[in-house]
Amino acid sequence: MAAKFILSEVAQGLRRNLSMTLAMIITTAVALGMLGAGVLVVMTASASQAKYDYLNEFRVYVDRSISVEDPDCTGECATIRSQIEATEGVDSVEYKNPEETYAEFVDLFSSTDPVLVESTSPDALGSRFTLTLSDPTRAEEVSASLSEVGGIEVVQSQGELVGRVFSILDGIRNAAFTIAVVQLIATVLLIANMTQIAAFTRRTAVGIMRLVGASRLYTELPFVLEAVVASLVGSVLAIGGLLGAKTVFLDKVLAEAYRANLIERITTADILLMSPAIVVAGVVVSAVTAWVTLRVSVRH
Numbered sequence: 380m381a382a383k384f385i386l387s388e389v390a391q392g393l394r395r396n397l398s399m400t401l402a403m404i405i406t407t408a409v410a411l412g413m414l415g416a417g418v419l420v421v422m423t424a425s426a427s428q429a430k431y432d433y434l435n436e437f438r439v440y441v442d443r444s445i446s447v448e449d450p451d452c453t454g455e456c457a458t459i460r461s462q463i464e465a466t467e468g469v470d471s472v473e474y475k476n477p478e479e480t481y482a483e484f485v486d487l488f489s490s491t492d493p494v495l496v497e498s499t500s501p502d503a504l505g506s507r508f509t510l511t512l513s514d515p516t517r518a519e520e521v522s523a524s525l526s527e528v529g530g531i532e533v534v535q536s537q538g539e540l541v542g543r544v545f546s547i548l549d550g551i552r553n554a555a556f557t558i559a560v561v562q563l564i565a566t567v568l569l570i571a572n573m574t575q576i577a578a579f580t581r582r583t584a585v586g587i588m589r590l591v592g593a594s595r596l597y598t599e600l601p602f603v604l605e606a607v608v609a610s611l612v613g614s615v616l617a618i619g620g621l622l623g624a625k626t627v628f629l630d631k632v633l634a635e636a637y638r639a640n641l642i643e644r645i646t647t648a649d650i651l652l653m654s655p656a657i658v659v660a661g662v663v664v665s666a667v668t669a670w671v672t673l674r675v676s677v678r679h
Contacts, residue, residue: 396573400609403569407613407665410562411657412620417555418653419621423643424552437510437518439463439525442532446505450476456506459530463508466528468521470513480504505532563664566613570606570668603669610665614658621650 441456449456452474464472475483481504488496512521525534625645630637637644 396576399569399573399576400605403566403573403606403609404613404616406562406566406569407610407661408616408620410559410566411614411617411661413555413559413562414660415617415621415650415653415657416624417552417559418656419645419649420552420555422649422653423645424549437508437512437521437525437534439508439510439534440532441506441508442530443505445530446477447502450478450506452476452506455530459528460508462528463510463525466521466524468512468514468517468524469510471511473509473511474506475509476506477502477504480507567664567668570610570665571672573609574602574606574669574672602673603666606665606669607662610661611658614661617657617661618650618654622647625650 441459445455445459448454452460456474460472460474463469478501481499481501484499484504485496510521512518522534525531625647629645633642633645
C-alpha cells in the first residue's frame with residue numbers, strides 16, 4: 380500500500396511539473412552524453428597508445444656510400460652504431476641493411492603506390508637504424524645528439540605526429556568534459572529547483588501526513604524518486620545519443636583515420652560497456668541533490 384502511494388505521488392509530481400521535468404531530462408541527457416563522450420575519447424586514446432609505440436622512435440639512415448661499402452655493418456657502420464647506442468635516451472637499436480630496407484619499402488607501398496615501387500631501384504635505399512627511446516619526451520635532445528654523429532644522412536622522428544594526434548584527442552576530451560561539467564551544474568540546479576517547487580506545491584499534503592505520524596523519509600522519498608526517474612530517462616537518452624552520434628557522425632568523420640589505422644575504432648560495445656556507469660552517475664547525482672535540497676531548503 381505504501382509503495383503504491385509513493386509511486387502514484389511520483390507520477391503525479393512528474394506530470395504536475397512537466398515543463399521542469401522535461402528541462403531536467405534534456406539537461407541531464409546532454410551532461411551525461413558529453414561526460415560519456417569524454418570517457419570514450421580517453422578510452423580510445425588509451426587503446427590507441429599501443430599503435431603509436433612504434434612512432435616514438437627514430438629512423439636513422441646511414442650515408443649511402445657507407446651503406447654500399449659496409450652493408451653488414453661490421454666496419455664504419457659499426458662505429459656509427461656504437462655512437463648511437465651510447466647516446467643518452469636511446470634504449471635499443473635495430474639495424475637493417477639496404478636489402479631489408481628496400482624489402483620493407485616494397486611491402487609498405489606495393490598496394491598503395493605501385494608506380495613509386497616500380498620507379499625505385501633496389502639500390503636506391505641505404506641501410507637504416509631504428510632507435511627506440513627510453514623516454515619519448517626527450518626526442519628533441521636525442522635528435523640534437525644524433526645530428527653530431529658523422530656518417531648519418533637522415534634522422535627521421537615521428538614523435539611530432541604522435542604529439543599532433545594526441546593533442547587533438549586531448550582537445551576533444553577537454554572540450555567534452557568542460558561541457559559536461561557546465562551541464563552537470565545546470566542539472567544540479569534544475570533538480571534542486573524542481574524539488575523545491577514540488578515540495579512547496581505539496582506542502583499542505585505533506586504537513587498533514589507528518590501530523591498523522593508519517594516519517595520524514597516517507598514524505599521525502601517521492602520527491603527524490605521524481606528526480607531519479609527524470610535522471611534515468613535522461614541517462615537512456617544520453618546512451619541513445621552516443622549510439623546515434625557514433626553511427627551518424629563519428630563513423631563517417633573518423634572513417635579515414637580508421638582505415639589508416641591511426642586510432643582505435645570506437646565500437647557499439649564500448650558505449651554499451653560504459654552505459655551502466657552513465658546510469659549510475661545520473662541516479663546518484665539526482666538522488667543526492669534532491670535529498671540535500673530537501674534537508675537544507677525545505678522545512679516540514
